[in-house]
């Protein structure tokens with residue numbers, strides 16, 4: 434196991450009715466006037482917005498609403514939010530929604546306190562490591578979709594305009610002070626979004642599980658258990674969308690998949706995420722759907738870098754019987770793809786609506802510039818092209 438530092442300061446308040454604590458928690462972390470940030474309207478349609486407003490009002494917390502966050506959130510609304518926070522002297526940013534709303538909220542929270550252009554951090558410019566984002570307004574979240582894990586992560590992913598560059602920023606100041614997780618809020622999710630979420634959280638574990646680090650037994654077991662839980666719970670919630678226990682397990686799995694408890698002390702890969710972000714930036718597809726296409730193709734391409742690890746994945750996650758490691762690995766990848774299909778995910782370019790002729794542009798935008806991507810196997814531009822071609 435490698436040396437590591439694990440920092441996950443977010444207070445998680447989980448369960449039915451947890452949103453009633455929102456106002457009290459904003460106050461606890463010093464907020465008196467919040468930016469109430471939300472997406473395209475699902476939280477108004479399903480009553481979540483009204484419940485959050487009631488909790489803020491009960492705690493005498495003022496709020497300024499800013500809706501309209503699109504899936505794969507964009508820099509334009511972030512800039513609007515920064516101007517609004519400064520004008521209204523907002524002292525807390527509250528995201529009510531999914532990963533897109535939370536990521537937009539995080540960008541606004543540090544952009545408000547930053548003298549330069551918030552996009553600097555996403556372009557990787559002027560980044561002072563190890564704390565690239567020096568400070569931000571405090572952030573809270575009320576999660577409505579189990580997926581990205583942003584409610585417990587120190588990351589934010591924004592599509593920068595013009596140019597549609599989808600880029601990530603990382604920093605401890607981006608970690609929410611609190612996240613409210615009421616599984617009932619996910620009952621209204623369309624099946625497709627539920628499946629995209631399950632696919633994304635599964636991918637967050639795979640990015641950590643496919644490691645070159647040896648003897649990471651405890652995080653291997655955590656990874657395997659979380660992946661099995663995601664497969665089981667996704668099947669149950671798709672069959673019965675109001676199955677509270679399955680929704681609850683899926684929601685907590687999504688947080689654990691990405692708060693880095695699974696990644697501590699081990700090399701992580703993240704090539705599939707890098708490649709996928711170019712797909713969702715170009716086509717506007719859901720991030721989970723893009724991963725359903727990219728990740729099994731990536732796994733098939735890199736498997737020989739450590740066939741034993743892929744065979745272990747096959748055995749522990751998809752119950753492939755012990756045998757020849759190469760055959761086990763192949764069967765594991767086939768079962769992974771079959772699960773994705775079963776829950777309604779695309780696994781090819783055609784099913785996603787992506788085009789083979791766009792591959793050179795996708796790889797150019799990834800911008801490796803002679804560097805490599807990933808750690809399980811270091812990928813060059815030529816490797817990424819082959820992976821994407823294998824999706825066609």
Ligand code: NZQ
Nearest residue numbers: 472473474475504505531532533577580583586588621622
């Ligand atoms: O916009 P609204 O109307 O709210 O509708 C949303 C949106 O259309 C809908 N939805 C959310 N909760 C709902 C609901 N519909 C009905 N009932 C509910 N309870 O679902 C759609 C997708 O929402 P979105 O927030 O985009 O989903 P997700 O949580 O998957 O977030 C995706 C974004 O997160 C980024 C992705 O790249 C993508 O931009 N990621 C962020 C990460 C992070 N910050 O740590 C890590 C991830 O790897 C990922 O890259």
Ligand code: ZN
Nearest residue numbers: 581633636720
């Ligand atoms: Zn993801």
